[in-house]
Amino acid sequence: MLFIIAGADILLHEVTTFVDRLKNEVVMLNSQRGNNSADTPSGNYEVEGIVFDKMLHGWLDFPSFAIDENLRTQALNASERRSGKSWKAWIEYETSKHLLFSMFIMSSLLTTIYDIAPCISTAQVLGLELPSADALWEAPDERQWLDLQNSTTAQLPRLELKDVITPFDFRPGDSEDGTN
Known part of the structure; x- marks a missing residue:
């Protein structure tokens, strides 16, 4: 049981690290583009879109x-x-x-x-x-x-x-x- 919990914890850590890295990359790209206007999606929405895309491809x-x-x-x-x-x-x-x-x-x-x-x-x-x-x-x-x-x-x-x-x-x- 401990092995299963540790495995799930490691997987959660990897996913969290991946999402945090994506957020940082999106923020950096937006700042390089000068996209700070109100009509630009926030970094979180872009990251959520990328993660959803990855999940959708997994479902397909x-x-x-x-x-x-x-x-x-x-x-x-x-x-x-x-x-x-x-x-x-x-x-x-x-x-x-x-x-x-x-x-x-x-x-x-x-x-x-x-x-x-x-x-x-x-x-x-x-x-x-x-x-x-x-x-x-x-x-x-x-x-x-x-x-x-x-x-x-x-x-x-x-x-x-x-x-x-x-x-x-x-x-x-x-x-x-x-x-x-």
């Missing part, structure tokens, strides 16, 4: 489309990126995996807490490769990353989410192929 399922597109792009490029030797390309690829899994976890948490439809279903992410070893992710520079790539850390098997979820998906007495 635009975020799910964007997520689907991101998942498709990652799946198509996975083998190409896996074989890449560039540290920067690896960082981009690994960042996208971390982001997608974070979005999946947040979607699952919100679904559990508020009983809403998930933005990302488990089926959409089952084929995603799990993030690489923490040591690789935390390497402070390219040299250390290359050293870790050449060590046994990089030789660990590359697992997908389905590899770690599937064993928990069976009822007692079921075999892995789904037959009794």
Whole structure:
């Protein structure tokens, strides 16, 4: 229960920070334009409009489309990126995996807490490769990353989410192929 409250508090803080940042940007833009007349909407109304627009796009399922597109792009490029030797390309690829899994976890948490439809279903992410070893992710520079790539850390098997979820998906007495 404490985890749920902390998660909701973090989400509320992020939304509040986002709205405050939007307000500051709107006020700054209005002052740069010299729009201080009475017929100009206040910064709060503009921010509310932007937030409403974001919510409306969410209701129309635009975020799910964007997520689907991101998942498709990652799946198509996975083998190409896996074989890449560039540290920067690896960082981009690994960042996208971390982001997608974070979005999946947040979607699952919100679904559990508020009983809403998930933005990302488990089926959409089952084929995603799990993030690489923490040591690789935390390497402070390219040299250390290359050293870790050449060590046994990089030789660990590359697992997908389905590899770690599937064993928990069976009822007692079921075999892995789904037959009794």
